[in-house]
Amino acid sequence: MHHRSRKWWGYLLIAPQMIGLIAFSLLPFIFVFGLSFTEWNGFGTREFVGFQNYIDQFTSPIFRTALLNTLIFSLIYIPGSVVAGLFVALALHKIKGRNFYRFFYFAPVVTSSVAVGVIWMFLLDSNVGFVNQILAVFGINGPDWLTDSAWVLVSIAILSIWWQLGFNMIIFLAGLQSIPATFYEAAEIDGASPFRKFYNITLPLLTPTIFFVTVMAVISSFQVFDQAFVITEGGPGKASYTVVYHIYERAFEYFEFGTSSAATMLLFIIILTFTLIQLHYSRKWVHYEN
Template sequence: MREWEWTSLLPILYFNKEVSNVRKNNALWGLIFLTPQLLGLIIFAIIPLISALVLSFMEWDGFGERSFVGLENFIYQFSSSDFWKATYNTILYTVLTVPIGLMISLLLAIALNKIKGKEIYRLFYFMPVVTSSVSIGVIWMWILNGDLGILNQALAMIGIVGPDWLTNTNLVMISIAMLSIWWQLGYNMVIFLAGLQGISKTYYEAAEIDGASKFQQFRNITLPMLSPTTFFVAIMAIIGSFQVFDQAFVMTNGGPGKASYTMVYHIYDNAFVDFRFGESSAAAMILFVVILIFTLVQFKLQKRWVHYEE
């Protein structure tokens, strides 16, 4: 690797003059190639982010004057029970969906990896992924209906009285997490399958010869070799789950009460229902910082537990 890089520098050292010409053009062309992406990012991500930061220190109802209020919006959020309810629900959702969802999709990928006709199974498991969150929400809303829902009807057939999946305050977030795992399972599974196919068979052959059990093979070959994939899937799943909104919005309106009220729901409600844009932006900034910290910590930890094949 290093050798290749070094030799690739040779022509540059040798054709010094041409290179300086190339360099001049580079700056102009680089700018041309980068401009659309940079503009898009600045206009639709950076400016909104800075505005949200500024707005989080302001009082604004969306129409009148904006006035500076210092840290008041943050103090409001930290002393608001709705904010903590939303935080709790969002963390609960993340804790439920990410580890369980990842585990099931990994086991499924391992099971499918060696099976004949895995393309057909893959088709089945991936289908919910291409169905929109709103469709999924509407379908499950009816399936999980306490009295009329087919799930409880089916449970009644085998003598189980099904719970009120969506109207029980203790259960509603778990129900939403459950169907979200179902929704995203195929996506994670396909990525895991790709990762599994990237592991050379020779490792398993060698382990087999050495008499390693299936579990030992999983523990010592599959898991470490798959760690970059797991890392990628986990990061995306965590960032996604911090932003859960659609399902709760469509199925339960955040209810019953505030039982399925999430962070993004709180941001949305503050702004577009209560017209407290300052408070809403403060909550948005808190969410941003949490996701930022999470991503940075994960990137830091990545070096420690992710194993890259060289």
């Protein structure tokens, strides 16, 4: 009787979370999946069109541009965010007052995306922006960060790396603190250099954390939207036009909810594919403790 009572208390405690998951994740996913096979402008009846929305997306130059821009952004953002987060975590791991620095670095994570975007619009302004003024001190003529198609994705990637730096740092700090100090003490007795300790102890034992941060970075990079929407509105031209921006535009500017839903499902498949690939290859390089 006692065991059964504990079981029902467990069900009761997870019920709010499960209800929220079903109501705000599972049911909308099912609705979007069904909507992707229809043509609907948000009013009236939905017309079933089969796979036509998916075919239209595959053959759409606009969707291909959005996908290419998202891939380029991901190639910049993913390694940059992982390396930056690890570097800052290593720097803060054993210094005094690290709780203050944790707060300092984590503050942007909980800051509104609109506020972050507006701040970086001023920082990256080609004429009076702080970034170009700093570069000018060193005799470097800064680029037009937000109006040059060659630099706009780099700009958004830099912003995004800074924005999520605190989250990655916290995860890496947790991973670093889980490594037993005895390993480092044994290495010091053997005369290992700081680099050897990092390469032979820290890095292997940190691989589960690196894997988690990388997976989260991949998912986040393919869902980039706020930064491009606030700062550049997808421009100049379509240089910062991403897949999620495409989904938003199709649904809420052109009211093509069927097309938007099909693009959403394609994005889901792309993210799922990359995640499964990472899970598969993680067995070869991620060190899990037995």
